[in-house]
Amino acid sequence: MVDLALPTADTVTDAVLAAARAARDAQPTLARLHRAEKDALLLAMAEALVARDAEIVAANALDLAAADEAGMAAGLRDRLALDPERITTIAQQLRDAAALPDPIGEVVRGSVLANGLELRQVRVPMGVIGMVYEARPNVTVDAAGLSLKAGSAVVLRGGSAALHSNTALIGVLRDVLVERGLPADLVVGIDEHGRDGVDVLMRARGLVDVLIPRGGAGLIRRVVENSLVPVIETGTGTTHVFVDASADLDQAEPIVLNAKTQRVGVCNALETLLVHRDIAEEALPRLAGPLAEAGVRLHADERAAALLGAAGTSAEVVPATEEDWDLEYLALELAVRVVDNLDEALAHIRAHSSGHTESILTRDLESQRRFLDEVDSAVVMANASTRFSDGGEFGFGAEIGISTQKLHARGPMGLPEITSTKWLVVGQGHVRP
């Protein structure tokens, strides 16, 4: 059982830095394992999680009891809850990670220089990866599995509400490491140190190589604005679809519906619909029909509201405010605006997009070319639902998150995106003239 007495700030600093240092010291052992050994480790972890599910469910019950006492919202409680079936699913994530190709050792570039020096850029582990996320125990195992497969030790900080569950899960993973003669500290949890622990982790430059926040906008902003450890910013998506004047409405109707409603609480779901004025009178009522049936409320600008009203739409329409253009609703709400032309659509996206995913629906070659060229987002689409902006859909086999920053990784991140590279140079007595 974890000691829940609140530690002092200094104790937290010492403990979190010690945890990060332990992970750092353990990592070279992992880096020397070949793929077969790493895969066997992940499969053994999967087996142990299933074998010890009763213990994990018991720990989870403590978190659930505390959640009920605190009056946790139903949706959050559901993400927290574990049962044997969910533990089997979590174990499967480890088996899936084992099945992925090993990114480590890949020769990214290579040549022989004019002087005969052999040059190779090879993919190597990042080192120590810090993961900060919310009270979702499945992320604990998923993040550990992907980090280990990519050759990195991992420092895990889930939400405090999942403290007992995460401690139990991490305990199982560490036991398997020890059974296989590997350092337990390849997987360390710092949940017991609360939010203070995250503050220390964000300053552990030199011990932690990268920090990846996974979760809501508030969590991500807090890490991005305070971390001295390099961060990969993930997630927030104020996603746009632009219906061009030449759009095929038979295609646009299902795409807009799919982008908005196929799954609403995710970062690649549609949040703002822009419609070219030349097609708006026909397009808006047609698009609004299925959206209304799906229960979507429209936050429309004046022109859009007027056209929808004139057409006697069945959709619930409320006036859009300036704030609506920057919102990630993650709900059955959609901002709608009529624009004069492609330039106005591009300007709107430039002003309001979080740089995640945008899509144009068009039959015009020049409109598609300009949209793909000029929109500066991680994923830019034409004639497809924004829901395809996803590591699984891209064929990565796993997704650590979707990066909305320009450094290191941009867009859906698979295993290679949580690795680094180094240069190998082999000579035969070479000196520089």
Next chain:
Amino acid sequence: MVDLALPTADTVTDAVLAAARAARDAQPTLARLHRAEKDALLLAMAEALVARDAEIVAANALDLAAADEAGMAAGLRDRLALDPERITTIAQQLRDAAALPDPIGEVVRGSVLANGLELRQVRVPMGVIGMVYEARPNVTVDAAGLSLKAGSAVVLRGGSAALHSNTALIGVLRDVLVERGLPADLVVGIDEHGRDGVDVLMRARGLVDVLIPRGGAGLIRRVVENSLVPVIETGTGTTHVFVDASADLDQAEPIVLNAKTQRVGVCNALETLLVHRDIAEEALPRLAGPLAEAGVRLHADERAAALLGAAGTSAEVVPATEEDWDLEYLALELAVRVVDNLDEALAHIRAHSSGHTESILTRDLESQRRFLDEVDSAVVMANASTRFSDGGEFGFGAEIGISTQKLHARGPMGLPEITSTKWLVVGQGHVRP
């Protein structure tokens, strides 16, 4: 002429943020230029610098007068000084940048997914690059040229001692931009805001996409420890050479001499020599001879000092302190240690390296394999001088710096390392099932 009255902190904040925002707003115009237009711009800039060299030399004279009054060291004064010949050399840097392949538009990966979606990852400009460096006017032009070629606007902060020179150089570059119908704010200088300006720039997350410090360890540490804008850490090199038991001393002698003395004030110069005990008795006196002739002083551990003493070396030998193992001398000084075996050499490097460049000298396959595998530095070599760790030597044609971090870029950085990527997804009405 620049107003040298010290601005208040708030004025500085407003001015630097306005400069960064202006660069950000200007950048899309640059992003739309094709290679031929960018190259023509750089060639016109080169021509203008040469045509207006008198004006630049006059501005430089003001900086030199201030430097003389302040008693600036001769080496620093020399890096600051400009004359028509040096301006021609600086202009040549722009011509060299024009001659480099354009990284923008490169298709990094691409495929057609099972559902027919066309997927391409393409190289795109970073956006706005912030460069913070010391009083070297040539860096002003070099950084601007490489950033523009890579499609990015640039915010330049050189040392205050070069204020007039940088203002003149940036003025010429901006004039050429305007003459060619491009926004002047693609190149902005913030030198007049002093160190406070750097503090604001380091917090301009969302306006500046990456900050690249170029210069001494103090400058780099200050940026790395304080910046909320993503940073690419460059430069510091506590570079090691390990002479293995099986080393060919006929090769080791010139390599060690070359690594230490071919150019001493640079990050890829040798700083610590590790020698296997089984070869130390023969190797140390042989290696020390030419080093002594070149004026190198040895900071030796006890065993190395004893062996050198017994051999009656002509080298100046002083006892190594614990601090010596972490120093980047950038001078004719070399730390020397005898180690028991490869493991001890690896442990020493792990404890003391800045992760820049290390080299093993060996004839043993297993020693080379383990060294290349296990040393976790940006560049790991065998049987070659560390002086080859360089973008020019690697064939990049230009070097922005040598990254010692693991995120985004590691090792020598060419033009592609100051770009980002985005994903293009083209469908024909695709929705996600």
